[in-house]
Amino acid sequence: MVSIPEYYEGKNVLLTGATGFLGKVLLEKLLRSCPKVNLVYVLVRQKAGQTPQERVEEILSGKLFDRLRDENPDFKEKIVAINSELTQPKLALSEEDKEIIIDSTNIIFHCAATVRFNENLRDAVQLNVIATRQLIFLAQQMKNLEVFMHVSTAYAYCNRKHIEEVVYPPPVDPKKLIDSLEWMDDGLVNDITPKLIGDRPNTYIYTKALAEYVVQQEGAKLNVAIVRPSIVGASWKEPFPGWIDNFNGPSGLFIAAGKGILRTMRASNNALADLVPVDVVVNTSLAAAWYSGVNRPRNIMVYNCTTGSTNPFHWGEVEYHVISTFKRNPLEQAFRRPNVNLTSNHLLYHYWIAVSHKAPAFLYDIYLRMTGRSPRMMKTITRLHKAMMFLEYFTSNSWVWNTDNVNMLMNQLNPEDKKTFNIDVRQLHWAEYIENYCMGTKKYVLNEEMSGLPAARKHLNKLRNIRYGFNTILVILIWRIFIARSQMARNIWYFVVSLCYKFLSYFRASSTMRY
Known part of the structure; x- marks a missing residue:
C-alpha cells in the first residue's frame, strides 16, 4: 500500500474545529508530515470582530506551529479559511465557497464540537448533532470525496462498562429529538434534560452518541471512519512534548494542584485514568483516514483511541506524579505547597x-479586603468545585474498551509510518509524560x-x-488551653512522650549493636 504521506499527496482536505485544541494539532501535523497535501480548507466563523482569516492567522502565529515554520516556511499558502457557521442552515456557506468545496474536497476531518x-x-444538539448532519448532507454532494472522518469520544457509550468498536443504538431517535426541540421552550428543555440523558453524565456525552448514529445512518453511502479518543491531554512527542493551550479537562486541575488551591478531590485511586496524548x-x-481511503472497507470503521486497556495508569498515580513534578518545578506565586488527597468517601470529601x-x-479573602484588594479566592474555589463535579464521574469509574481496530x-503501517505517525501507546512512559504535561501547563498555558x-x-x-510555624503555634495553643489545665491530659501527654523516647532509644541501641 502507499504510505500515508503518499496518500495525502495532491489531496484537498476539509477541516472543521481548526480553532480547537485537537483541530490545531491535526492541522499542524498534516502540513508538516504530509507536505505534499494540496490544500486544507478550514471552516471558521467570525468571532469577537475577527474575520475567519484573522482567526486562522492568529492560530498559525502560535508556538504550536514553530517547528512547521522552520521546516516549511510557505505552509500558509496551503490553508484556505472559509467563512462558515456550523450551527446555521447549510453551514452558512456562500454559494461560491460551497461550489469550491463540493468540487475539490477529497477528505473531511470533522473535529468541531462543543x-x-x-x-x-439545545445548544449541544445544535453543534454536535445538527451540524454533523448538515456536514454529511454537504459531503453527499461532493464529487471526489474519499473519506469522511468523524472525531467522537470514547465515553459516548459510558453507560456500558465494556465498549466495542461499533456504533451502538442511540438513546433516542435524533430526528425526533431535533423535531421536539423546535417547539419546546428553554424551560421545558431544561426540565426534561435529566430524564433524557438518563445514565449518561452530561449533554456532551449524550449528543456525541447521537452524532455517531447520525454519521452511521445519514452517511451510509459514504466511506466513514470514527475515532473515539478518551480524555485528551497534552502532546506526548509532537510537535514537542507537553504542548497544551487550555484549562479544559485535567489541565485545569493540574494547575490548581500546582498552585496549592486544589487539596482534595473525589476520585478512586484505583480507577483507570484513561488519558491519551493529543x-x-x-x-x-x-x-484511519488513510486506511479507509486506500482499502474502502465495507463497513464503518470505529477506533477506540484509549490507553487503559493497553498501558493502564491510575488516578492515584496521576496525583503522585503531578504533585512530585510541581514540588520540584513549582508554579509561580503558589497559594500553598502542592498536596492533593483523593477520596471516594462522601463524608470525608465534604469535610x-x-x-x-473553603x-x-x-x-x-478577608486578608485581601483588609489590605484594600478585591477578594477573589472564594470565586476561584467555586469555579474549581464546578470543574471537579463534572470530572468526578470519570475519576471514579473505569471502563474496558476494545481496541482491535487500532491494533489492526x-x-x-509500514516501518516509516509507524515512526512518523506513532499510535503505539505501549511505548508511553507515564511518569515522563505527566512531568512534561505539568511543565507544559506552566510554559504554554500560564x-x-x-x-x-x-x-x-x-x-x-x-x-x-x-x-x-503555624503548626508549632497550634500545638502550643492546644497545650496551653487543653493539656496544661488537666492533670489527666498531662499524664497522657507524658506517657506518649516517654513511649516515643523509649522507642527512639531502643532504635538507636539496635543500630549501634548492628555496627
Missing part, C-alpha cells in the same frame, strides 16, 4: 472541602518562564516555613 459538559441540551489522537485520525478549600479561601491499523524557577522554589520554601 466540549462543555454543562452545555444546555498527538496520538491526531496520528490515529490521519492513519476536606470545608477544611482545606476555610482558607474565606480567610484569604498499527500493524498495517506563560511562565523557566528562568523564574529559582524564585518559585524560594517562594515554596517560604510557604513550607509558614506552615511549620
